[in-house]
Amino acid sequence: MEGTFWGPDFAALERDDPEIAAVLLGELARQRVTLNLVASESPTSPAVLAALGSTLANKYAEGYPGQRYYGGCEQVDRAEELAVQRARELFGADHANVQPHSGASANLAAYAALAEPGDPVLAMGLPHGGHLTHGSRANFSGRWFHPIAYHVDPDTEEIDYDEVRELSLAHQPKLIICGAMSYPRLIDFARFRRIADEVGAYLMVDAAHFIGLVAGRAVPSPVPYADVVTSTTHKALRGPRGGLILCRSELAQRIDKAVFPFAQGGPMMHAVAAKAVAFREASRPAFRAYAEQVVRNARELVAALAEEGMRPVAGGTDTHLAVLDLRALGVSGRDAEQRCERAGISVNRNVVPYDPVRPAIASGIRIGTPAVTTQGMAEPEMRRIALLLATAVRADPGTPAGADALTGVRDSVRELAGEFPAYLPELVTTR
Numbered sequence: 001m002e003g004t005f006w007g008p009d010f011a012a013l014e015r016d017d018p019e020i021a022a023v024l025l026g027e028l029a030r031q032r033v034t035l036n037l038v039a040s041e042s043p044t045s046p047a048v049l050a051a052l053g054s055t056l057a058n059k060y061a062e063g064y065p066g067q068r069y070y071g072g073c074e075q076v077d078r079a080e081e082l083a084v085q086r087a088r089e090l091f092g093a094d095h096a097n098v099q100p101h102s103g104a105s106a107n108l109a110a111y112a113a114l115a116e117p118g119d120p121v122l123a124m125g126l127p128h129g130g131h132l133t134h135g136s137r138a139n140f141s142g143r144w145f146h147p148i149a150y151h152v153d154p155d156t157e158e159i160d161y162d163e164v165r166e167l168s169l170a171h172q173p174k175l176i177i178c179g180a181m182s183y184p185r186l187i188d189f190a191r192f193r194r195i196a197d198e199v200g201a202y203l204m205v206d207a208a209h210f211i212g213l214v215a216g217r218a219v220p221s222p223v224p225y226a227d228v229v230t231s232t233t234h235k236a237l238r239g240p241r242g243g244l245i246l247c248r249s250e251l252a253q254r255i256d257k258a259v260f261p262f263a264q265g266g267p268m269m270h271a272v273a274a275k276a277v278a279f280r281e282a283s284r285p286a287f288r289a290y291a292e293q294v295v296r297n298a299r300e301l302v303a304a305l306a307e308e309g310m311r312p313v314a315g316g317t318d319t320h321l322a323v324l325d326l327r328a329l330g331v332s333g334r335d336a337e338q339r340c341e342r343a344g345i346s347v348n349r350n351v352v353p354y355d356p357v358r359p360a361i362a363s364g365i366r367i368g369t370p371a372v373t374t375q376g377m378a379e380p381e382m383r384r385i386a387l388l389l390a391t392a393v394r395a396d397p398g399t400p401a402g403a404d405a406l407t408g409v410r411d412s413v414r415e416l417a418g419e420f421p422a423y424l425p426e427l428v429t430t431r
Helices: 010-016 018-033 046-052 074-091 103-114 140-144 161-171 189-199 211-215 249-263 269-282 285-307 333-342 370-374 379-394 400-419
Strands: 095-097 120-124 146-150 175-178 202-206 228-232 243-247 321-325 348-350 364-368
Touching: 010 018, 018 400, 046 269, 074 095, 074 211, 074 243, 074 269, 095 249, 103 140, 103 202, 103 228, 103 243, 103 249, 120 161, 146 161, 161 189, 175 189, 189 202, 211 228, 211 269, 211 285, 243 249, 285 321, 285 364, 285 370, 285 379, 333 348, 333 364, 333 379, 333 400, 370 379, 379 400
Parallel strands: 120 146, 120 175, 175 202, 202 228
Antiparallel strands: 095 243, 228 243, 321 364, 348 364
16 A cells, blocks of 8 residues: 555556546656746645645545534644644744635635725736736626726836825725736835825735745745735745735634635645645755745846846846846747747746737746756756757747757757756656
């Protein structure tokens, strides 16, 4: 029975479902031979994967530790208590809720705890770096609430704090949200706090993208300034896919009720246990070194790509990600994404501020360094990656020369990835 309960038992899976086994092995192989520059992804540790594949996946546990609606919760209670305790200590928060299934679920619960349908909510506009849950009309946040968007300054491409204050005074929002999915600079949380206090609004920080850097002390923490901090537990934090909410003690009961029973039923206890593992890993000195290297790598990569004609939005990065404007190269974000995919490099198309083309095409790409840093790469490798990425973006696959260039880049990518494998072969214990 070894491996059945504590990790991927590929022998059993291959016997019972060879098609899905092939998918899992194929994805493992893909991760080992490509370069992942998607800013929202990073490999988890084998310990996190083990918790995700454990018998805790079998347990229903609606409610909270000591107040469940099912029996047999002694062990899952302990798992959640550990996750909560570790999250509070890691981020210096009064209260933590580790049950949200995703960052979007965490945001839904935060809205429910802090505002009523129809209330004005001020957040960064999606085309300027915000998230779907910050007021998009396609999302609950834009349908159930009254979204007001702030923007980046057209010259600096950094948050226009004067506009944030002016809009707050004019609309008196119930909730102000800061945090974004494609904003490369640090956010002035203290300034947002002052604006929120001036108009009597709650301040929510969506820290999904940079919470791992906060855990590693590589960027400032929003916790001392925010009423509520929401986040994912993957991305640079390197935990399982899931959500997290941190808040002040006076909001704890409201947040907990907004998660359960308002927004969710039973939590995924295998994911909660995996979050506990990730929080413990993030409290160690090695994680701090990783977080600092993520930022150094991002700055090095952006500087090298700027030399290749890719203009960094907002002039660079203070974090793990950057948005690159490709218009000077005459290449759309969509074409760049597809060319990089053929070359074994994962990026995503991304609009730039005040983009003249629609998001499906986009004028830029977004890149990030958490994954390649987790694999052990540092500044010298960022220079190599920049050259490979720039070659791929410029290569037109419709021409023989372009197709050959993409093939050459893919071979070089496989070589570099092989020097820093995403997972060691012994992860697949039955091979």
